[in-house]
Amino acid sequence: MSLQRRIENSWQGLSPSERKIAVLLEQNQQIVVSHSVAEIATMASVSKATVSRFFRSLGYDDHMAARLELRSSRESGVPVQLTSITPPEALQEEWQNLVQAHKDFDRQESALADAVLAAENIYILGFRNGYPAARHLRQQLVQLRSRVSLLPAAGQTLAEDMVDIGARDLVILMGFRRRIKSFKPLIQGLNRQLGQQQLVLLTDPTGSGYGQWVGTTVICPLGAQQPMDNYSVVFSLISRLVNTVAERAGSLKRIQQIKTLYEELDELDL
Known part of the structure; x- marks a missing residue:
């Protein structure tokens, strides 16, 4: 209480x-x-x-x-102010978290980028504060490759989509502190369905225990000195991953096709 x-x-x-x-x-x-x-x-x-x-x-x-x-x-993620912290101190904490996270990601980046390119389908799942990150990752990847889906669909349950996920697919989950109660059974269910190596988890240090059910766990510190969590590490690692994928994809054909459609549909103020 x-x-x-x-x-x-x-x-x-x-x-x-x-x-x-x-x-x-x-x-x-x-x-x-x-x-x-x-x-x-x-x-x-x-x-x-x-x-x-x-x-x-x-x-x-x-x-x-x-x-x-x-x-x-x-x-655990409850937004309460515990200490007085100045903007420079907050920036220093953020910088330290970024440096450490990118250092840890060095050993994961190559294999993860290859997995993103090799997967037949990619399913990205995010709940609560993980949803904006999941949506952003999907929007970046869909410019580089096809068959990238964001789950669950708005207002829908997961079972109808989970049944189609196969062994050649990749599932990327966003699960940060104060996760939904069904997060653990979801990961366990996906593990039984796909196996460990087809699962990737982006989480904060409190979610490291879920690593036993996934092939890759990317730890993203969210800070603890300010009342609200800081997601700069999450979006920074997403940017690094998608740019590595873009470099390895080589061809810009899909991006050019999308650009042509932008122009034909007059969708963007360019």
């Missing part, structure tokens, strides 16, 4: 002094992680004993238990 929900559920039973703490923390939950009991007491103009009593009133053993819960929530 979140801190906010605990406060809401306990509000009627809180004393006036405890409610002062509740109001303070509702405005900035970061305080629980970044400040001590004494500091919270000073900020709320209450005693340290009142702060300790407040956390017990919410169902925590103590302030430390609340702090650990908030840290764990952020690591």
